[in-house]
Every structure is written in C-alpha cells, then in structure tokens.
Amino acid sequence: MTTVALFGVPFKFLTWQTGLLLGAIAVPSLLLLYFLKLRRQERTVSSTLLWQKAIHDLQVNAPFQKLRKNLLLLLQLLILAAVLFGLSTPVANLLQGPKENIVLLIDRSASMKVVEADGRSRLEHAKEAAEGFVDNLPDESRAMVISFADRAGLECRFTNNRHRLISAIQGIEATDAVSNIGESLQLAVAYSSQLIEDAGLTTPQAASIGSAGLQLYSDGRITDADQIVLMRGTLNLHKLGKASDNVGIVAFDVRPNLERPGELSVFAQIENFGPDPIKTDVSIRLDGRLLEGSGAIKELSLGGARPADEGPDPSRPTGLSSAENVIFKLIHDSAGIVEVRIHRKDALAADNVARAPIDAPRRLRVLVVTKRSRVKWILQRALSALTVDDVEWMSPDEYENAPDEKISSEGRSNFDLVIFDAHSTDRLAPGNYLFFGAVPKVDGFGMGEMIEDQRMVNWLDDHPLIRPAELHNVMIFKWRRMTLPNHAEILVEGEDSAIIVFASDPGHRYLMTAFDLLESDIALKVPFMIIFQNAVRYMAGGGLTESRGILSPGQTLTIPVPPGANEVRITAPGGVEETISVMGSHSVTYAKTQQAGIYRFEFDDAHDTTDVFAANILNPTESRVAPVEKLVLTAGTPIEIIDADTQVNEPLWPYAAAVALLILLFEWWVYNKRMMI
Amino acid sequence: MAETVELGGSGPGPGPGGDGLLDPDFMQRLEQLEIISRKIYASRQKGERRSKRKGESAEFADYRNYVVGDDLRHIDWNIYARLDRLYLKLFLEEEDLNITVLLDVSKSMDVGEPSKALYAKRVAAAMAYIGLCNYDRVNLYAYNDAIANHVSGLRSRKMLPKVIQFLEETPIQGKSHFAAAARQFASRHTQKGIVLVLSDFLDKGGFDQGLRYLLGRQFDIYVLQTLSPQEVTPELAGDLKLVDCEDEDVAEITVSKTLLDRYKANLEAYCESLRSYCSQRGINYLLATTDHPFETLVLNYLRQRGLLR
Structure with missing residues (x-):
C-alpha cells in the first residue's frame, strides 16, 4: 500500500521499496x-x-535499558526516519491519481514549433512536462507514448521502464503537419485496454469498447477536435504555451494569367493571429532571388485577430481586417521555385514562407483522332486559342495502323494528350486521353443505351477540370449510358447517368464525355473552351494551376515513375537525401513529408526527369498559435485542463529533509544543554 | 559561624589555626570541650584523666593491707594508731588519654566540592586542638594504601602548629586501601585510646577488614564518613564515561532516572551497611556531607554522639 491520505491530500511513495531496503x-x-x-x-x-x-x-x-528513555537516540532515529521518508520519494497527489495504464499523447504539429518567451519551443516544454510526469509515475504504473500530428506515431509501447519512456519522449521531433488526434486516440484506447493483446481485436474494435487514462500534451489547437468522441477513459489536457503573436500565410496558389499568356499570378492570403494590429512586408522570390521591380515587396497592415473562442466583440475597432490577400505577377521562362515570405519575426516561423514549384513553359504535343470534319473544325479552333504548339491529326484507321514508334516511345505516349472523337480503342500507351462520345477499351469501361430527354442535374464546379465553367446554359441532347469502374470520378451527371467522367490508373489519365460533340451545343459556348483548356493543361501536364506541386505537410505523394528509371533520389528539406529503388514499378509513394519545404524527386531515366513538390502549412488552425482556453470534443468524457507548469505530484522529500535538519538542530541543542549541566 | 570558615584559604593570613583549617573564634569555643572516652585506659604518663591504676592524685580511692615492699609513705598512720595494724592508703591515679585521628588522604578525598579532604582535615584539626587543650596525647595518621605520614605523642596546645603543619603538608594522593593501612596502624600503634577514622570509605577493598583490625586493638573507635554532595546526588546527564580517580577504572553510563535512582539506592545501602557494621560492634558512626557546616558537626553532632563534652 503506497498511497495514503494525509489531511485530505492523498500522497504516496514512488520508490517505497528503496526506502524500505535502506531502512x-x-x-x-x-x-x-x-x-x-x-x-x-x-x-x-x-x-x-x-x-x-x-x-x-x-x-x-534489561539488555535494552540503554535505549530506553534516551532522548538523543530517539532524536537520531527520528532523523533517520525523516531521511528514509525522503528517500522513499513521497509525493502529494495534487492531481487525479494516474491509472495503472497511462498513455502520453504528445502533439508535434506545426503549432508546437512555436518559440515561447524563454526561447524554447512548445514541443520542448511538452517533452519536459511529460518527462516530469513519467518521473513521478508510481513503480507499478505502465505508460506508453504516442506522438501525433497528421498521423499517429507509436513511440513506445506500454512499459514501466522509465528510461525507455523518457528516451522515447526525447526522440520526438516537431513536424509542420496539422494536428489530427483521432487516430492516436484510437490507438491509445485500443492499446491501453489491452484488448488488442488479450482479445485479438482490431484497433477500431478495441478503441470502441476500451478505456484509457490519457495525458495529452498540446496547445489544444487540434484540427479534428470537433469530430472526436471519447466515450470511455479520462483525458487530461496539459496545456502548453502562452505566445499568441503570429502572422502566417493561410492560402497560397499560383495560376496562369489567362489574359496574358506566359504570366503567372501568385496569390497568397496573409492573416494576423496576434491580438495587436501589425505592419509587415511580404516579398516574392524566384529560386531564392528577390524579383526585380517595385512589385516584389508589398507592405501590409493587418488588424488584431479576434480570439477564436469568443463571439464578435463590438467594442473592438473594426478598421483593419486581420486577413489580407496579396497578388504578385510573375513572368518566367524556366522552371523554378516561387516563394512568398513574410518579413516579420513571430512565434511560428514555419508559416511565414510558402513555396511552389513552377514548370518551364513547355511545348505541348496533341494528337487528335477523328474522321469528322466538323469536329476537326471545332477542335482546330479550340486548340488554336490555346498555346498548343504541335497538333497532329489522324483518322481512327490511321491511328490503329500507325507504327508503334509513331504513337509511343520508351513505353510512353509520344503526345501530351490524345483526343479521340467517337472512337474507342485499346491502343493506349501510358499517357493522357480525352474521349468525346467514347470510352477506352479497358476493363470496367463500357457504353450502353442512348439516353435522351434528360437534363444535366449536377456538376462539380470546384473540380480543377470544370472550374470555373458555368454549365447552366449548356444543352446536351442525348448521350450514352456509361459503365464505369469504381475509381472513376463523375464530374457532370444527368438524372441517372454520368455525362463527363475522369478516371485514372497508373500511367493513364482519361477524361470521357458520354455525349457526342455534335449532339450538344456545348462546342459553341464558353464552358467548352474552359473545360477544354482545363483538360489540355491539367492532363497534358501544362497544369491548370501552376501550383500543382503544392501539398500539405504529412500528405502522401504518389508520383508516376518515368520509363527506364531504376531509382529515384529524394531530397527533403534540410538537405536530407534518400535513394529508393523504383525498378519495375509504375509509381512511387512517399509519405515522409512532415516538414514544410521543397521535396525534389530526381529519377535516373534518360531524361533525368525531376519532380518538385513544396509542402506548406497553409492551415489557420496551426497558425493560430494562442493555446485554447478549452478543448471541446464532440461527445464523451469531459476534458480536464491542466496548466503544464502545474506539477502532477508535489515532492515531499524537501519537507522530510527540513524536518531532519530541525531535529538535528534540536538534538544538538539537547546534547549541549546536557553537557553544560 | 560556618560562613566565617574559609575553605579555600582565601581568608585572612595564617593564624594559629592554620590557613583556613581553624579560625580563632572557633578555636576559643573548642577550648571549652573535651574528648570523652567510653572506656578507661591505663596510660604511661600522668595526665588529667582518671586511670585504672591507683596512683598519686589527691583523690582518695581505698585502703588495703600493707605488704612488704610497699611505699612506707602511703601507710595511713592514723589507722595504725587506732587499730595497730598497717593499712595502705590508696589514691586515684590520673593519666592522659590517647587521641588518634586516622585520616584518609587518598585521591578520592579530593573529588567533590566542597572538598572532602579539607573537611576531614578541619575535623582532624578541631579534634587535635581539643585533645591538646586537655593535655591528651594526640596522634595523627594519614593513610592511603598504607600509612603515608604520621605525627604522634603531641601534648599541650603548644603543639598545635605541628598539627596544622602536618595537616597542611600531607598531600592528597594515592589509592585508598583501608584494610592495609589499618593493619599497619594497628601493629604500630599499641597505645589504647580513642581512634577517629575520617574517610569517605569509597574503597573497593571494603571497610570491614580494616575496622576489624582496629577492633582487635580494643580502641574506642569513631567513624566519620564524609561524602561530597555530588556523590550523594550526582548531577550528571547524557552519555558519560566515568573514570575512577584512583585506579582509572571506567564505567560507561547513559544517565537516566532509573540509573540515578539505582545509584542512590546503592549508596544508601552501602552507607547503611557501614552504619550497621559499626553499631553491631560498638563503633560510633556518623555520616557527614561536606556541604554541612563542619562547625555544627563538631559543636553539635559530635557532642550528641558523646565524643565531646
């Protein structure tokens, strides 16, 4: 029995065995x-x-007569008792006593990189608090350590080895990813209830019936908090951090300027999350060099942010908005990295920069397979409006009979886009294909009966292939019912059938219309030009948005492997290099994108294909660095919030030492008093 | 009176009573006293005390028949005239008394405050002075494990300086061994008389053997046991290593009330055994602690006990 209550405060001995042995x-x-x-x-x-x-x-x-009524010996025994009491590491339980199975959840999302007033990051504070918690755990308690950002990381399974727990805590590194706690809660509950080990259940099953004592070390800025239900167990939030001054880029995009070919518009939304109005400079750089001209640096004035947890405050001056959009113009003739930077020192540095790789303007090669002159005329006009440099025309027979080297080389299509008009084929080298009134002869695709007198009822107006086309006025008189595989994405649909569909498999991308181009008036209207341009740019790699290489930290990348490549060298932010073998695979998957910055994939194929991606935080939840006042989950156990500076256990050994000292002084006094007689 | 006694010798300069041993006022009072023996002894010298023998004093004692050889001067011629027979007229003989002080001068007598040695010496000086004033024969013996020093055969108060000198010059030293000293004394000192033993009797050899030697000589024995207040009520506390001042024997004690009670009970029993031994054998016993004024001891208690008159 190591826990006892004294004056209403439960206290216990953390290392009572040591005290007993020494005693x-x-x-x-x-x-x-x-x-x-x-x-x-x-x-x-x-x-x-x-x-x-x-x-x-x-x-x-009376052999022990000497011991009787001997005050000095009694005092010395008392001193010894006090010292032994201290050595047993007695602590007063100031917080709820930890359960036997404790799970330490440590947030390592971007907001935990915030540097506090003492120069140390929130994650360092969290690690210190967690280590203190582990130090004060009773011997019989087991603990496990889970770190989380966008994904959960199991740092240390259940153990009562404090050394392992502490080294697991020390090994946690901050990321730039968002914080999603759901997966880690599932893991924590499932493991702590031992249902995985004992009953052999899967993690979600165990999570639904288990319970756990969870200790969460975070600033409470958790993106998916409103989707979490914790039905069993307890969750203590050890709230970290005080800093709130931060300005960050929350949205970022690079688009071609439709009016002025060759020019890019770089768009960034800057938001002030601190309470005070600020002024800051925002600059744009290409490959690290500030652009020439006066537009490269812009000064922004932003108002103070309204605390997220409060309602509108009428007393607050409403003069300045806390968020502003900035648009830079950029003309380029080669590939590179465009970077927007806020020139201000604040709590979180990682969200002051946003980057995007841009490709060099390239010559597009398009093959059109049609035998109908009206269609040829329509497409000729449409392609001439785009910056397509090289258009080749074939009839379906010519296409089917053409030698392989004309169609493809090195296992890949020779064209950036192949357009089929009412022609279905299985001669599809890896590449991009646009079918009008037809589907590829590939498993899962097929054309059925004709559908007439139906209307378009829905379209994905935010899809990159549709946006910003407005299809209200478009008439499609009839189309065929398409049979589609599960992974196909319906962009436009009629009452009970798909009209425009996008599908992809490794190496291929298909955009298909169920209608014949001549059975619609779409070819005569603006939306056709928009969708056609989107299709050419997006599918042919020219890019509908130039910022296609932008991803969120933690997002998994799947990149097609160019023909002939055996391995890929990946350079992550900070210059960390890694080489992965890709021999025989069509795509490479990469998930270690937790840090914001540039990820470069260099394949060793004949063209030295290089893909570049930029991970940017672009998340208001992470940029709003002020710790939450309360953390509300959707349902379940209420959360107790603990200031991380609060000690879980109040160590009592200093008091024991003080008592020992007092008794020692008293003994000295008694001794001297006796000697003076 | 007690307040006038200077125990440490810081008082007036050396007088007839020595440096602090006796002061003049007290000596004057001592002159009124005389030492009484419960026994009548024969002595070799004429004195002021009645002797067992018939002698030549003015006091008539008896008649007896004349035998050839008697001194013709003692024949009562008046009786011869009346009865025509020769009778010898006998007179009482007056002789002196042997007063002997046996003084313990071992180191243990010097422990305690006020000093037991000084106390005993003052008693010895007083007794000697009383004896000298009454023309008794005064003998002083100092002993530790044997007779260390002695002066004997002193008569008349002119001898007082000799007494004082003896007492002052006798050092306090050595181990006490009363039995050995008493045996030596008994063999050397053959004259009958009063023997006053002044000692603390804290002698690991015991007291009975020594007293037995003295009893064997048929002395009129007085025993004055002197103890210091620290011996009667020890003021000790804590963990102590008690060292015997004579033989350096060690007793390690942790003072407790139980221990102190036990010590006092032992002391009481020891003194009682000495008193009991003495009373059974006709020895006069008196216990005195040194914080008790010695003038009172001499003028009151010794008189009550019949040693003085």
Whole structure:
C-alpha cells in the first residue's frame, strides 16, 4: 500500500521499496553504531564502585535499558526516519491519481514549433512536462507514448521502464503537419485496454469498447477536435504555451494569367493571429532571388485577430481586417521555385514562407483522332486559342495502323494528350486521353443505351477540370449510358447517368464525355473552351494551376515513375537525401513529408526527369498559435485542463529533509544543554 | 559561624589555626570541650584523666593491707594508731588519654566540592586542638594504601602548629586501601585510646577488614564518613564515561532516572551497611556531607554522639 491520505491530500511513495531496503539496513546499523561507537564525555569521579554496581543491576534483566528513555537516540532515529521518508520519494497527489495504464499523447504539429518567451519551443516544454510526469509515475504504473500530428506515431509501447519512456519522449521531433488526434486516440484506447493483446481485436474494435487514462500534451489547437468522441477513459489536457503573436500565410496558389499568356499570378492570403494590429512586408522570390521591380515587396497592415473562442466583440475597432490577400505577377521562362515570405519575426516561423514549384513553359504535343470534319473544325479552333504548339491529326484507321514508334516511345505516349472523337480503342500507351462520345477499351469501361430527354442535374464546379465553367446554359441532347469502374470520378451527371467522367490508373489519365460533340451545343459556348483548356493543361501536364506541386505537410505523394528509371533520389528539406529503388514499378509513394519545404524527386531515366513538390502549412488552425482556453470534443468524457507548469505530484522529500535538519538542530541543542549541566 | 570558615584559604593570613583549617573564634569555643572516652585506659604518663591504676592524685580511692615492699609513705598512720595494724592508703591515679585521628588522604578525598579532604582535615584539626587543650596525647595518621605520614605523642596546645603543619603538608594522593593501612596502624600503634577514622570509605577493598583490625586493638573507635554532595546526588546527564580517580577504572553510563535512582539506592545501602557494621560492634558512626557546616558537626553532632563534652 503506497498511497495514503494525509489531511485530505492523498500522497504516496514512488520508490517505497528503496526506502524500505535502506531502512532495513540503516536502522540496525544506527543502533549498532550507537552501542559500539558512542562518543562519551569523560567525567572523573571519586569511585566507580557504586556506579558499576548500579549499571550491573540495571543490565542484568534489561539488555535494552540503554535505549530506553534516551532522548538523543530517539532524536537520531527520528532523523533517520525523516531521511528514509525522503528517500522513499513521497509525493502529494495534487492531481487525479494516474491509472495503472497511462498513455502520453504528445502533439508535434506545426503549432508546437512555436518559440515561447524563454526561447524554447512548445514541443520542448511538452517533452519536459511529460518527462516530469513519467518521473513521478508510481513503480507499478505502465505508460506508453504516442506522438501525433497528421498521423499517429507509436513511440513506445506500454512499459514501466522509465528510461525507455523518457528516451522515447526525447526522440520526438516537431513536424509542420496539422494536428489530427483521432487516430492516436484510437490507438491509445485500443492499446491501453489491452484488448488488442488479450482479445485479438482490431484497433477500431478495441478503441470502441476500451478505456484509457490519457495525458495529452498540446496547445489544444487540434484540427479534428470537433469530430472526436471519447466515450470511455479520462483525458487530461496539459496545456502548453502562452505566445499568441503570429502572422502566417493561410492560402497560397499560383495560376496562369489567362489574359496574358506566359504570366503567372501568385496569390497568397496573409492573416494576423496576434491580438495587436501589425505592419509587415511580404516579398516574392524566384529560386531564392528577390524579383526585380517595385512589385516584389508589398507592405501590409493587418488588424488584431479576434480570439477564436469568443463571439464578435463590438467594442473592438473594426478598421483593419486581420486577413489580407496579396497578388504578385510573375513572368518566367524556366522552371523554378516561387516563394512568398513574410518579413516579420513571430512565434511560428514555419508559416511565414510558402513555396511552389513552377514548370518551364513547355511545348505541348496533341494528337487528335477523328474522321469528322466538323469536329476537326471545332477542335482546330479550340486548340488554336490555346498555346498548343504541335497538333497532329489522324483518322481512327490511321491511328490503329500507325507504327508503334509513331504513337509511343520508351513505353510512353509520344503526345501530351490524345483526343479521340467517337472512337474507342485499346491502343493506349501510358499517357493522357480525352474521349468525346467514347470510352477506352479497358476493363470496367463500357457504353450502353442512348439516353435522351434528360437534363444535366449536377456538376462539380470546384473540380480543377470544370472550374470555373458555368454549365447552366449548356444543352446536351442525348448521350450514352456509361459503365464505369469504381475509381472513376463523375464530374457532370444527368438524372441517372454520368455525362463527363475522369478516371485514372497508373500511367493513364482519361477524361470521357458520354455525349457526342455534335449532339450538344456545348462546342459553341464558353464552358467548352474552359473545360477544354482545363483538360489540355491539367492532363497534358501544362497544369491548370501552376501550383500543382503544392501539398500539405504529412500528405502522401504518389508520383508516376518515368520509363527506364531504376531509382529515384529524394531530397527533403534540410538537405536530407534518400535513394529508393523504383525498378519495375509504375509509381512511387512517399509519405515522409512532415516538414514544410521543397521535396525534389530526381529519377535516373534518360531524361533525368525531376519532380518538385513544396509542402506548406497553409492551415489557420496551426497558425493560430494562442493555446485554447478549452478543448471541446464532440461527445464523451469531459476534458480536464491542466496548466503544464502545474506539477502532477508535489515532492515531499524537501519537507522530510527540513524536518531532519530541525531535529538535528534540536538534538544538538539537547546534547549541549546536557553537557553544560 | 560556618560562613566565617574559609575553605579555600582565601581568608585572612595564617593564624594559629592554620590557613583556613581553624579560625580563632572557633578555636576559643573548642577550648571549652573535651574528648570523652567510653572506656578507661591505663596510660604511661600522668595526665588529667582518671586511670585504672591507683596512683598519686589527691583523690582518695581505698585502703588495703600493707605488704612488704610497699611505699612506707602511703601507710595511713592514723589507722595504725587506732587499730595497730598497717593499712595502705590508696589514691586515684590520673593519666592522659590517647587521641588518634586516622585520616584518609587518598585521591578520592579530593573529588567533590566542597572538598572532602579539607573537611576531614578541619575535623582532624578541631579534634587535635581539643585533645591538646586537655593535655591528651594526640596522634595523627594519614593513610592511603598504607600509612603515608604520621605525627604522634603531641601534648599541650603548644603543639598545635605541628598539627596544622602536618595537616597542611600531607598531600592528597594515592589509592585508598583501608584494610592495609589499618593493619599497619594497628601493629604500630599499641597505645589504647580513642581512634577517629575520617574517610569517605569509597574503597573497593571494603571497610570491614580494616575496622576489624582496629577492633582487635580494643580502641574506642569513631567513624566519620564524609561524602561530597555530588556523590550523594550526582548531577550528571547524557552519555558519560566515568573514570575512577584512583585506579582509572571506567564505567560507561547513559544517565537516566532509573540509573540515578539505582545509584542512590546503592549508596544508601552501602552507607547503611557501614552504619550497621559499626553499631553491631560498638563503633560510633556518623555520616557527614561536606556541604554541612563542619562547625555544627563538631559543636553539635559530635557532642550528641558523646565524643565531646
């Protein structure tokens, strides 16, 4: 029994075995020393005759008479008791006593990189608090460590080895990813209830019926908090951080300027999350060099942010908005990295930069397979409006009979886009294909009966292939019912059938219309031009948005492997290099994108294909660095919020040491008083 | 009176009573006293005390028949005239008394405050002075494990300086061994008389053997046991190593009330055994602690006990 209540405060001994062991050695030793090594003061007496007799009388039947009523020995025993009490690491339980199975959840999302007033990051504070918690765990408690950002990381399974727990905590590194706690809660509950080990359940099953004592070290800025239900167990939030001053880029995009070919518009939304209005400069750089001209640096004035947890505050001056959009113009003739940077020192540095790779303007090669002159005329006009440099025309027969080297080389299509008009084929080298009124001869695709007198009822107006076309006025008179594989994405649909569909498999991308181009008036209207341009740019790699290489930290990348490549060298932010073998695979998947910055994939194929991606935080939840006042989950157990500076256990050993010192002083006084008599 | 006694010798300069041993006022009072023996002894010298023998004093004692050889001067011629027979007229003989002080001068007598040695010496000086004033024979013996020093055969108060000198010059030293000293004394000192033993009797050899030697010589024995207040009520505390001042024997004690009670009980029993031994054998026993004024001891208690008159 190591927990007892004293004056209403439960306290316990963390290492009571140590105290007991030392006590078993020290108390008899003290008594032995007391008998053997007592320093006595000499007194001369006339004769020891009567004293010897008195001692003899007392000792005959009372061997421990010496110990009786001996204040000095009693005091020394008290000192020893106080020291042993201290060595047993007694603590007063100021917080709810930890359960036997504790899960430490440590947030390592971008907001935990915030540097506090003492120069240390929130994650360092979290690690320190978690280490303190582990240090104060009773011997019989087990703990596990889970770190989380966008994904959960199991740092240390359940153990009572504190050394392992602490080294697992120390090994946690901050990321730039968003914080999603759902997966880690599932893991925590499932593991702590031992259902995985004992009952052999899967993690979600175990999570639904288990319970756990969870200790969450975070600033509470958790993106998916409103989707989490914690039905069982307890969750204590150890709230970290005080800093709130931060300005960040929350949205970022690079688009071609439709009016002025060759020019890019770089769009960024800057938001101030601090309470005070600020002024800051925002600059644009290409490959690290500031652009020439006066438009490269813009000054922004932003108002103070309204605390997210409060309602509108009418007393607050409403003059300045806390968020502003900035648009830069950029003309380029080669590939590179465009970077927008806020020139301000604030709590979180990682969200002050947003980057995007841009490709060099390239010559597009398009093959059109049609035998109908009206269609040829329509497409010729459409392609001439785009910056397509090289258009080749074939009839379906010519296409089917053409030699392979004309169609493809090195296992890949020779064209950036192949357009089929009412022609279905299976001669599809890896590449991009646009079918009007047809589907590829590939498993899962097929054309059925004709559908007439139906209307378009829905379209994905935010899809890159549709946006910003407005299809209200488009008439499609009839189309065929398409049979589609599961992964196909319906962009436009009629009452009970798909009209425009996008599908992809490794190496191929298909955009298909169920209608014949001549059975619609779409070819005569603006939306056709928009969708056609989107299709050419997006599918042919020219890019509908130039910022196609932008991703969120933690997002998994799947990149097509160019023909002939055996391995890919990946350079992550900070210059970390890694080489992965890609021999025989069509795509490479990469998930280690937790840090914001540039990820470069260099394949060793004949063209030295290089793909570049930029990970940017672009997340208002992470940029709003002020810690939450309360954390509300959707349902379930209420969360107790603990200031991380609060100690879980109040160590009592200093008090024991003070008592020992006081008794020592008292003993000294008693000793001297006696000697003075 | 007690307040006038300078125990440490810081008082007035050396007078007839020595440096602090006796002061003049007290000596004057001592002159009124005389030492009484419960026994009548024969002595070799004429004195002021009645002797067992018939002698030549003015006091008539008896008649007896004349035998050839008697001194013709003692024949009562008036009786011869009346009865025509020769009778010898006998007179009482007056002789002196042997007063012997046996003084313990072992180191244990020097422990305690006020000093037992000084106390005993003052008693010895007072007794000697009383004896000298009454023309008794005064003998002083100092002993530790044997007779260390002695002066004997002193008569008349002119001898007082000799007494004082003896007491002052006798050092306090050595181990006490009363039995050995008493045996030596008994063999050397053959004259009958009063023997006053002044000692603390804290002697690991015991007291009975020594007293037995003295009893064997048929002395009129007085025993004055002197103890210091620290011996009667020890003021000790803590863990102590008690060292015997004479033989350096060690007793390690942790003072407690139980131990102190036990010590006091032992002391009481020891003194009682000495008193009991003495009373059974006709020895007069008196216990005195040194914080008790010795003038009172001499003028009151010794008189009550019949040693003085």
